[in-house]
Amino acid sequence: MVAARAGVHRDTLLRWLREAVVAEPARDRRGWRVFTESEAARIESFAKATSNSRSPDPRSSIVRSESIERLYEIDWDFADAKTAYLTHGLHPYPAKYIPQIPNALIQELSSTGETVGDVFCGSGTTLVEALVLKRHAFGLDANPLACLITKTKTTPLSAAERSSLLDLSHRAEALGGELSSQTEGSLFGPALFQSRADRPRAEDLPFWFEPFVIEELAEARAWSQSLPTEATQRAALVCLSSIIVAVSKQDSDTRYVRRAKDVTPGETLRRFGRSLRLCSRMLAELADIVEPRFTSTVVNRNILEQPESPVLDLVVCSPPYPNAYSYHLYHRTRMLWLEMDQPTFKRVEIGSHRKYSSKSKSAATIETFRSELHTLFAWMRKALRPTRHACFVVGNSTIGGRVFDNGDLLSEVARAEGFVEEARLKRHMLDSRKAFNPAHGKIKSEDIVILRNARGGAL
């Protein structure tokens, strides 16, 4: 009766009760629910508010909960899945998730032609999958390098553009090969190749790079910047960025300490050439699959500043969480060469070790993260279409020796900001996976928390 009065299916009302979106009434002796007049009126007005929201949801709630049921059937470990197809393997990115995760969520929780957003887009995994599945893609990240990578991975190039990347790859491999053979044949050590190109003015450049690597990187960067279109320049710079940690003295992608490496003259240009060749092939595959009518928009913003966004039909993301990673450090040597504003990113980066490990009184705590999450969900409640989903892939954090369950925290804050938790899926990480470093980030399993925007409003 109450469902009919509210104009919703009985199953929808049962789901609202289960999720505590509407209050549970008292029951009679047979266990049947007995709604008072004011409880029924509240349900009626909740149903009206949901259906009056900005635009009607084309998919019924019953279909939606079947989608959630299907999500529970999936084995989220994806232990043997191939993860580097299309452009996914173009550039390393700490804590990037495997494409199978956004793929499954996008298929179940959105429809063709809708807009899927990732507000911590990192290297753009969600956006690539959104385009492949015929959705528009929106990505946001405070890290300018993340935006450059994402834009490149989601922009198909024309055949002419791809051939200019290939030409450059031949040029780089030829000079790299020449420099390598000169070194091997010389009794007096390598004759230093000197590039006439500009190089970054950072004082610590020689601390992080061998002198001959600096010359080769300067040459490769100047070549990239002289390519004919903005998209090819961007792609070449991403290829350059992808090899920088390997040819530098930075220990690894997730350790910002110096150590000696065995980089030889010519190697930098040869690596750059190889990366360009792979990139050209990957972007050809992307162009074959992605229809030009599906667009990808990427913005370099701090999510906590409430940036503008298109109306999103689904959000799929993996947020930065306390004390897990420090992207501003891991990417510093790359950002030097790309002349990106690293200090600004450092200031706004959520979760970085630097903010949590400080001994000062102003060091961040779990309450810092809670307050950032409130700001995030207040923004998302307006940016995400009412009744639609936001999916978060999160692990736990360790701060000062204490473990915090970020899934619980996220869900608690989201509920306070007008979301309901529809599902929490578990996923286990294999230690052999490179994408995460469990010892470093203290991550052994992850939750996929699926929230629904229970109310809405204009942005």
Ligand SMILES: C[S@@+](CC[C@H](N)C(=O)[O-])C[C@H]1O[C@@H](n2cnc3c(N)ncnc32)[C@H](O)[C@@H]1O
């Ligand atoms: C776990 S990573 C996302 C990885 C991504 N899912 C992928 O597959 O590549 C989290 C991202 O949050 C970004 N981030 C940190 N603080 C931010 C902020 N204040 N606003 C927007 N993005 C931020 C980081 O730069 C990082 O790229």
